[in-house]
Amino acid sequence: MRKLILSLSLLSGLLGFASADQESARHKEAFHVYLLIGQSNMAGRAAFSEEEAKPLEKVYLLNAGDNWEPARNPLNRYSTIRKGLGMQKLNPGYSFSQAIAAKNQSNRIGLVVNAKGGTKIEQWAKGTRFYKEAVRRALIATETGTLKGILWHQGESNHGKPHGYAEKLAQLVEDLREDLGNDELPFVAGQIIGPSPINQEIARLPELCPHTAVASSESLETYDRWHFDTESVKELGRRYAEAMQTLTEKP
Template sequence: MLAADKTVELPEKEKFHIYLLIGQSNMAGRGKVDPATNKAHPRVLKLDKAGNWVPATDPLHFDKPKIAGVGPGSGFGPVIAEASPEVTIGLIPAAVGGTPLSRWVKGGDLYERAVKLAKENQKKGVIKGAIWHQGEGDSSKPELYNSYQKRLAGMIADLRTDLGEPEMPFVMGELGEFFTREGAPTVNQALHGITKEVPATAVASSKGLPAKSDQVHFNADSEREFGKRYAAQMLKLQKQASEK
């Protein structure tokens, strides 16, 4: 296992596969970190706040340091790494808790920041996909959740264009079953709607994944399992692309 916070020497560009982690708090992760088991997979790295590639221990994100914890990236990275033993996986943790989709569409501050981070690291590796969890912040107002599908589909198209990756796989995660805000079902329907109209997209199911006591955030075990579901969908999209 790798020691945390130690900058790692990167492999050659073609063997460094990078994934963008974007969205709000359930992507950033609010699951409780267990120091006893907080070890990095030997071939999974994260981009830290200073822009260095270091072992991917939890928390991956640093959006809100006092509460950042286990997120889906923690389950996602190792599964992707095990599927390709010859490569190293790099996770760019760009999610920020409490953020609406308006900040993630082209021109929004978080979109532009994520694109900047990805572009800077395209010199070092190859962008292989993005995973997304967001929507809680858009599930209170009808004008937001009823337009969610169109706005997110537009963001995916812009992101692919701006990164020069027109077929980049994009996996979205459902809002939790426990999240009962009025627009949540519409947001989840929008995610599935996107898979029917936007190529190389998929949805990771949140079925059966419990929340923390706040009934807003997935707990640590749920987040790791969610990450494995994201990985399964990502690998499926990549397999489909390779068979074209």
């Protein structure tokens, strides 16, 4: 009889642990994580209002302690490679996460933002510090969430030498997918202010690499040579969301 009681107790414990694991898996599956990388427009250079400084509903940001906290502008505040905090402002992740959260109201959104202004695509190649930090932080995020895609905005620093940019970007996509453990991970690249030969290169990405898309910069405006103004940044973020949804909804 005593052996039977012990066996039932052990069985109950095992069932309890299985239930807890299943619940954890459900939470992880419902927590959609996105990695945001690139140069200044992804870091954020547009002004934002007091209202836009408030925490976003159901959106979380991976902080310096590798924990999640309610996301609020500037979203690049915890980048491990960024320039000064005072330079970090509104980036496309703000309206992107709002649009994704509105489309998937039963899910939470997690953002891993690790951008730095003034960087070239060569500085993001596999083996560089920027690349390693992006992968490291994304993998930490996958311990509690499910990585759903990558947002990339870079090209301004390569505008003078656009030849071969598309091939370098396609290689970056392949490397990130390999190191993040998902060879079909959706990847959306945003165009810089145009017209620019770099935008023609970015537009080639879906031809070179499957499960990729482009967020167009058509009709957007900047407040200086390179940086999108507030309304354009928010529109670009919505275009990222639309492109990401298209990729994730494909069979």
